[in-house]
Amino acid sequence: MPKSPALEQKDFARIALIEATSKSKVGNFIEVIDEGENVASYLFENNQKGYVGWRWSVTIFQANSNEPATVSEIVLMPGPDSLVAPDWVPWSERLADYKALQLELEKQAALEAEEAEESDDDADLDVEDDDADDLDAEDDESESNDSESESVEIQSAEQPAESESAVSDLEEGEDAENDSENTGRKPPRFLRRRKGFKIKKARGKGKNPQD
Template identity: 45%
Template structure:
């Protein structure tokens, strides 16, 4: 079965064999040997190769490969029937591609460098926290000094606990001694007064 020739997918001006361009049935049969028919979309043009072969393209419906195309390269020798050279899934411009492969040694070196950087950042953060805690402790000491200064301005108040170590009996005896001295003074003053009164009586009788 020969299909109507389609424009070249890459816009090349290379001449292509019409029999190769129309070999869609052959290309689809080759594709179905490697992938389910549900993953194959309609024809999406062709690419005329420099060696005279033609790469027929079909839209891809395989999940995870946006912008990719099923590609079947066909060729023919002399007057022979077209034959399949290669079947593959190839990306179009702007297709989602895997990142460029990097050797394991380079990836390991990058990983170690990143880990060392994280360790330095963690150490710097811990040092900053320690400095902040030191500042907070200094501020707390200043506040304690201020509280002590304020307390020193307050008048001394005698509390019950302040009497610990004081001999209450000595305080009582000292009080008794003072009372006895005051009584002796009063008695002496009374005797002096009585003597004076007796002298006055004697003078009057004379």
């Protein structure tokens, strides 16, 4: 290992680092860390590709100012902004975390399935209610049509009855009039009025009322 009592420790640490790696991999000086007991670590930037934020650490030991400095170690270490692997976790802890996650996923899946089933049941009930409403509406419409048909039939049946009643009254009036003429008696007043109406109607047509 290189020894240089004449050079400052920082320069000595850089020279030692370049000798251990290469000049292209060594960047600017960052800081020095006092490790205690005559030990200090000098940090330099790392210029290697793929190691962004990493830094070189050169640890120097010097017993006293009269003794030459010596290099204890040179390492590449991550900085505060460098990308590093996660901390190692024992297999037992990782397995416990995995089981807990699977249990939580199963509970969530069961809850979602239950909610989906309830939603399907509600949808079926809505469809049944709609079908029942449609059937009620059809029944009401059918009853309404039946009532209208019955009303029309009743009116149609009443009209011929009224016509027959009017014809019957007219025939009875004419028979009574003929009977009164045969007996020499005057017919009742309402028959004379009806007869006068018939005479006027015949005159309006230009016919002889006696024909």
